[in-house]
Amino acid sequence: MAEPTLIALLLAGGLFSATPAHAGTSVAPPPALAVQSPPRLTAVPGSPVLYGPHEPYTLFVYRGRYYSFHRGSWFLAAGPGNSWKVIATDRVPDAVLAVPAAYYKIPPSPSTTH
DSSP: OOHHHHHHHHHHHHHTOSSOOOTTOOOOOOSSSBOOSOOOOEEOTTSSOEEOTTSSSOOEEETTEEEEEETTEEEEESSTTOBOEEEOGGGSOHHHHTSOGGGSSSOOOGGGOO
């Protein structure tokens, strides 16, 4: 195989890989493989967001979707039995980002919220 063809194939493979790589950033593993059953939830006062105070990780529920902030990354699950997927901070609803730090297991830094 000619060197230019090999380079083109390697570049194309990198462009179409399933996991995008960003220089100088890393994504933490999700907080758990899945929320196995509906957790006990409590309302965040003055907010439409619910949270799981008895879960071992930060868990918020908003409009039926599960959100977690874990080791510097935001995750989303469609509900119990669904696995977590990493999401960008700009995809986290404002209502979830507005939850006071007291409701997090480990509060986020200001750069990961509004």
